[in-house]
Amino acid sequence: MKSIRVAVIGLLFCIPLSCFAQQERSTVTGIAGKYAAMINPGTIRPLLEVLASPQMEGRETATRGQAKAASFIITQLQQAGVQPGAAGGWEQFYEMYEDTLIKGEIRIRDKEYHFGEDFITDLLESRSESIHTNQITFAGYGISTASFNDYANLDVRGKVVLIREGVPGGLPRDYGITYNKLAAARAAGVRALLVISPHARNYRLLNRNKLRHTGIYMPGASAAEGPNLYYITPAMAADLLGKAYNDSLLDTQKGHLRMPVHVSVPVQITLDKKSNVYKPSNILGIVEGSDKKDEYVFVTAHYDHLGVQDSVLYPGADDDGSGTSAVMAIAAAFAKARQEGHGPRRSMVFMLVSGEEKGLLGSGYYINHPIYPLTQTVVDLNIDMIGRIDPAHERDTNYIYIIGDDKLSSELRPINEMANGITRFKLDYKYNDPGDPEDFYRRSDHYKFAEQNIPVIFYFNGTHADYHQPGDTVEKIEFALLARRAQLVYYTAWEMANREERLKVDRPEK
Numbered sequence: 189m190k191s192i193r194v195a196v197i198g199l200l201f202c203i204p205l206s207c208f209a210q211q212e213r214s215t216v217t218g219i220a221g222k223y224a225a226m227i228n229p230g231t232i233r234p235l236l237e238v239l240a241s242p243q244m245e246g247r248e249t250a251t252r253g254q255a256k257a258a259s260f261i262i263t264q265l266q267q268a269g270v271q272p273g274a275a276g277g278w279e280q281f282y283e284m285y286e287d288t289l290i291k292g293e294i295r296i297r298d299k300e301y302h303f304g305e306d307f308i309t310d311l312l313e314s315r316s317e318s319i320h321t322n323q324i325t326f327a328g329y330g331i332s333t334a335s336f337n338d339y340a341n342l343d344v345r346g347k348v349v350l351i352r353e354g355v356p357g358g359l360p361r362d363y364g365i366t367y368n369k370l371a372a373a374r375a376a377g378v379r380a381l382l383v384i385s386p387h388a389r390n391y392r393l394l395n396r397n398k399l400r401h402t403g404i405y406m407p408g409a410s411a412a413e414g415p416n417l418y419y420i421t422p423a424m425a426a427d428l429l430g431k432a433y434n435d436s437l438l439d440t441q442k443g444h445l446r447m448p449v450h451v452s453v454p455v456q457i458t459l460d461k462k463s464n465v466y467k468p469s470n471i472l473g474i475v476e477g478s479d480k481k482d483e484y485v486f487v488t489a490h491y492d493h494l495g496v497q498d499s500v501l502y503p504g505a506d507d508d509g510s511g512t513s514a515v516m517a518i519a520a521a522f523a524k525a526r527q528e529g530h531g532p533r534r535s536m537v538f539m540l541v542s543g544e545e546k547g548l549l550g551s552g553y554y555i556n557h558p559i560y561p562l563t564q565t566v567v568d569l570n571i572d573m574i575g576r577i578d579p580a581h582e583r584d585t586n587y588i589y590i591i592g593d594d595k596l597s598s599e600l601r602p603i604n605e606m607a608n609g610i611t612r613f614k615l616d617y618k619y620n621d622p623g624d625p626e627d628f629y630r631r632s633d634h635y636k637f638a639e640q641n642i643p644v645i646f647y648f649n650g651t652h653a654d655y656h657q658p659g660d661t662v663e664k665i666e667f668a669l670l671a672r673r674a675q676l677v678y679y680t681a682w683e684m685a686n687r688e689e690r691l692k693v694d695r696p697e698k
Contacts, residue, residue: 196332219530221610223521227669227674231520235264235513236575239491239653240505240662247497247504248405249542249549250466260467261516261540265473268520273472273537276560281468282553287311287402287461288466294418295456296427303459304399305392307382307420311461312402314416314494318456319348319380319492326350326449329379331363332372345377345579348455349429353385353419370417380457381417382428384612388421403467406549410549416459417419428453468492469543470550472559475522477535484560485684486537487677488551488633489515490544494656505662507655510575511647512540514674514697521678522685532685534566544572551633555640566643566691567600567684570634574673575665578650585666587614588673591629591646592638594620595697600643603687607679611672619648622697643691 223368233496237259245253262278271426274280289311292303301307326336330351336359338351355364362368368381371609393398429451477483487512503509519538520532525531537560543549555562581587593601608615619628629635634644654660684691 189571202273219525219654220610223525224457224531224610224675224678225469226521227514227517227678228671232513232517233662233667233676234670235516235663236326236505237662238510239503239509239512240503240660242501242503246502247493248497249492249546250286250468252493253467254542255491258471258540258542261471261491261512264516265471265519265538268516269523270473270475270519270538274470278471278473279688280472280554280557280559281467282341282469282550283558284404284406284466284468284544284546286404286464286466286547288464289400289460289463289490290460293458294420295454295458296422296424297454297588300429301420301424304394304396304663306424307388307418308399309416309418309459311400314461314475314693315414315461316460317380317414318418318459318460319455321348322452324348324382324451324453324455325351326429326451328352329355329364330372330383331355331359331368332344332375332681335645336363339372339376342449344373346379348380348382349373349378349455350382350384350451352424352578353383360552361619364416370415373415374413378415382425382507382693383417383419384425385419386422388419388424391402391419393581404546406553408518411672418457428455440595452621468550470542471540471555473519473538475519475526475532475536475538477532481534481535482539482564484565484688485681486539486565486637487515487518487533487571487681488539488541488568489571489651490550490633491540492542492545492550494545496518502658504624504658505660505665506573506575506649506652507660508544508572510573510649510664510665511571512669514571514574514670515540516679517671517674518681522681527656532637532682533539535560536681536685544633547632548636551636555636555693561637561639565637565640565642567597568634568637569677569681569684570632571647571677572632573651573655574647574649575667575670576649576652576654577669578652580650581616584614585669586612587616588617589628589646589648589650591648592617592634593618593643593645594637595644596641596693596695597630597643597691599692599696600645603683603691604645604676604680607683608676610679613672619650621673641693642656643693645680647650647662647673649673 279610494502
């Protein structure tokens with residue numbers, strides 16, 4: 189029975205995509221089948237049970253849980269015989285930051301107003317500052333355009349300026365966009381901008397802890413220059429202007445008549461924040477090729493998830509523990525093949541990235557700091573969620589979504605379909621449509637490679653009720669399905685690594 193299966197596999201692969209003769213192709217494919225058998229529920233399940241366990245704390249990027257997951261992955265790759273792939277090490281570290289508010293206070297005369305109760309500012313876009321002034325300048329709506337300019341004949345350089353939210357009657361609503369008002373204040377040399385907001389009373393209803401942290405970001409994501417912008421309550425504005433509290437302060441006045449421009453009042457603004465520096469990592473392992481070892485086939489997945497939120501664990505078994513465990517199993521299969529004299533012609537790079545849930549940060553960092561030349565990178569096969577069944581396929585579970593396979597190369601889809609002659613899935617191209625409203629093509633790590641004209645395939649099972657929820661647990665994983673989907677990636681990678689000709693890049697879509 190085994191020899192018959194090998195012969196069938198040989199016929200399935202014997203199409204003119206490679207320069208191997210028929211007898212050689214049958215032999216090579218039979219070898220591939222031998223190591224594909226290593227990718228099975230029995231090898232994948234133990235990996236995923238650890239990755240999605242409470243001890244990994246949800247694997248959020250730049251946390252202890254992510255570091256634990258990295259250590260576990262590296263140990264497994266080492267034991268499988270994969271070699272370190274990050275310039276002699278296993279990890280490519282990159283810096284990320286998180287800002288935390290230490291103190292946020294605005295004092296008007298002798299009265300204190302507090303961050304998160306009476307005013308708010310975007311911590312990421314703001315910088316620490318301490319301002320003492322005895323004068324506030326009122327500048328209407330803070331609009332500056334060719335046809336309407338609140339700053340005309342008004343010297344606000346180095347001053348604290350108070351403006352209203354929105355636009356006066358008769359002006360386009362776009363004039364009221366915060367970005368435009370901030371740009372106008374910046375151009376006028378404003379030191380700090382106070383914006384009267386009728387919604388500011390609701391700040392105290394927001395999550396106080398989240399307000400005081402920026403979340404993790406990459407260098408360069410924060411504001412390049414001031415001024416800081418503070419949204420304040422109408423009550424604060426009334427205090428600044430020395431008037432009794434009155435909602436009519438926010439009404440548009442006929443003819444856009446303004447209140448007195450300069451108001452003498454002692455004001456002290458204090459914003460003090462600190463930045464914490466974190467160093468998460470991408471993990472790279474390599475199985476070196478033979479005669480074409482200076483060309484690289486990447487197999488990727490992200491190993492981060494959402495961590496622990498409000499004391500609730502988000503295990504991320506499918507997203508993307510399934511992809512991570514699949515990459516580890518595929519890497520072990522290629523390493524075993526090489527140990528037994530059947531290594532790939534091209535080098536296989538297995539990269540597990542962090543920061544995907546934060547905005548493709550890890551893969552983006554790799555592309556900007558590549559360890560292997562991007563010009564010599566042949567393809568990226570990216571696995572992100574392959575362990576579950578989405579609602580659209582509950583009655584026909586033998587499927588996998590294929591995304592991006594025809595965007596940059598006319599050869600990649602036929603190769604993947606050829607590999608599927610063994611795994612026998614229904615390849616669903618629904619999300620490959622350029623008009624896909626979900627835009628999945630741009631939502632996982634492969635897209636960073638595609639932006640560099642490197643052909644990609646994104647293997648995906650679709651979303652489900654437990655997507656980004658605490659219910660994304662191991663017991664809901666379809667392990668037989670996961671293993672077969674991983675085998676499809678493996679067979680495609682095997683062909684990519686061993687074919688004579690490098691994959692053509694002959695299509696323009698990104």
